[in-house]
Amino acid sequence: MNVVIVRYNAGNTRSMLHALRRLGVEAQVSDDAQVLRAADRVIFPGVGEASTAMQSLRRSGLDGVLPELRQPFLGVCLGLQLLGAFSAENSTRCLNVFDFKAEKFPASVKVPHMGWNALHFEPHPLFAGVASGAYVYFVHSYYVPVVPETVATADYPFPFSAAVARDNFYALQFHPEKSGETGARILKNFLDIQPGAGI
Amino acid sequence: MLTKRIIPCLDIKDGQTVKGVNFINLRQAGDPVELGARYAREGADELVFLDITATVEKRQTLIALVERIAATLDIPFTVGGGVRSVEDVGMLLAAGADKVAVNSAAVHKPELVDAIAREYGSQCLVLAIDARRTDTGWRVFIHGGRTATERDVLAWGREVVARGAGEILLTSMDHDGTKQGFAIELTRRFAEALPVPVIASGGAGTMQHFVDIFTEGKADAALAASLFHFRELEIPALKDYLHENNIEVRR
Numbered sequence: 211m212n213v214v215i216v217r218y219n220a221g222n223t224r225s226m227l228h229a230l231r232r233l234g235v236e237a238q239v240s241d242d243a244q245v246l247r248a249a250d251r252v253i254f255p256g257v258g259e260a261s262t263a264m265q266s267l268r269r270s271g272l273d274g275v276l277p278e279l280r281q282p283f284l285g286v287c288l289g290l291q292l293l294g295a296f297s298a299e300n301s302t303r304c305l306n307v308f309d310f311k312a313e314k315f316p317a318s319v320k321v322p323h324m325g326w327n328a329l330h331f332e333p334h335p336l337f338a339g340v341a342s343g344a345y346v347y348f349v350h351s352y353y354v355p356v357v358p359e360t361v362a363t364a365d366y367p368f369p370f371s372a373a374v375a376r377d378n379f380y381a382l383q384f385h386p387e388k389s390g391e392t393g394a395r396i397l398k399n400f401l402d403i404q405p406g407a408g409i
Numbered sequence: 410m411l412t413k414r415i416i417p418c419l420d421i422k423d424g425q426t427v428k429g430v431n432f433i434n435l436r437q438a439g440d441p442v443e444l445g446a447r448y449a450r451e452g453a454d455e456l457v458f459l460d461i462t463a464t465v466e467k468r469q470t471l472i473a474l475v476e477r478i479a480a481t482l483d484i485p486f487t488v489g490g491g492v493r494s495v496e497d498v499g500m501l502l503a504a505g506a507d508k509v510a511v512n513s514a515a516v517h518k519p520e521l522v523d524a525i526a527r528e529y530g531s532q533c534l535v536l537a538i539d540a541r542r543t544d545t546g547w548r549v550f551i552h553g554g555r556t557a558t559e560r561d562v563l564a565w566g567r568e569v570v571a572r573g574a575g576e577i578l579l580t581s582m583d584h585d586g587t588k589q590g591f592a593i594e595l596t597r598r599f600a601e602a603l604p605v606p607v608i609a610s611g612g613a614g615t616m617q618h619f620v621d622i623f624t625e626g627k628a629d630a631a632l633a634a635s636l637f638h639f640r641e642l643e644i645p646a647l648k649d650y651l652h653e654n655n656i657e658v659r660r
Binding site for chain 2: 327
């Protein structure tokens, strides 16, 4: 399977490459539109700050390429937030694949939201073989509220989007590549999703 | 709900795991990658690798080790020891570390904290503070606990968080290696005063010590080394015990 990880300035590609390798998949990393369009699966990781990440995507033209992709696409962490319309992090306009907005966690809780938190979901192909309530690893200071496209939530201190999905676009706020066996299963589930299976 | 984290620490010297009592008298305890993978399988929530003899010449050994750890582990890990510059942090992150711990260098040059946070984000910056009680209160010690400074520990904690540290690893040198329990009062003062997670370190000897540091000490995470290395305490049993004591943990 031809899995391509999006190369830009905010991608933690190495962890994702290792996680895929543990699943027996040798992915490539690219910022080439042709390579991305030809991929069977595209993974869009993200660690860092929203506005510099978007600047990088605009500079390379990927801001126009990514929303047009039609194969199963997985945003991770900042990669989820950047798929929305807007992030409160330095008032950043994002890719607008989804129309949600990322907000900053309130000062009433410790920020970043860092550590293992329980994932709550109704049955969904991303979570096949995973029990609702399983723990996954989060590190983030901004969150996406619960929206119609939310397919999993976590609580900190209120429910927020831990995963969203629509059409071929899937995204996880947590780090599947750092979430032990649960995370590995979710990554595998994404790879197993058949093109056109999105709802 | 966010769980309390159990963090085994692996002290590294020349690519091997060691553990000292009060930071002296090092004892050998195995291959770091093998040990780290075992901890991950047993339910460790994160790992910390501290290169206790970090020198410029040994840096490549550490980088190679971090690359091996990153390829094997499927949980987050922090690397620290001798981190002196933004470039050091960049190299460790590029090798696959999720977070980097900074200690003495930040005391010498506090602007380093701002620079790292600006370049790589607060989420990957753990500020390690070695504390020891003196006649005039808790003070920051550096160079692996060998050198006293005039800095008050909590004032230093507030400063580094203001400068961009995303997490505090608070070690009580007075408790480290004693197995008599964590520094509860000190940890609670940090956990209540600071808006970032606090990892308590130093003094773990029994499962009840972990209950105490999470309830009375309000720590977000607890770190221990030799207790786990020498299998005096098993992580699954510890997590069961915490669960029975109404502390939410990942099991």
